Amino acid sequence: MSEENIVERSFTVRAELGLHARPAGQFVSLASRFTSEVMVGRGEEWVSGCSILSILSLAAEHGSTLKIKAEGDDAERAVSELGSLLEAAPGDV
Secondary structure: OOOOOEEEEEEEOOOOOOOOHHHHHHHHHHHOOOOOEEEEEEOOEEEEOOOHHHHHHOOOOOOOEEEEEEEOOOHHHHHHHHHHHHOOOOOOO
16 A cells, blocks of 8 residues: 555444454445455454455454554545444444
8 A cells, every 4th residue: 555545543343242254244345335445454464354254364352443444535435434334333233
């Protein structure tokens, strides 16, 4: 990723079961709708936001913090909407 049009913010996983298969699938489905490249990070590890296996490999349990980084024309919207998905109260998703 270059330094232009990059948006990065941190979010807390609110789902009681963490980012398991169903919410990870929803995340990937939403991330795939944006033209921006989406990456998700936990600690020092970064993975593609468009790969369910990569998202699951982060093993993000309830209360963990994930960073979402997007680069592209709709980066701000991508980070905002994906972050809202992560921080949705259980049952909202």
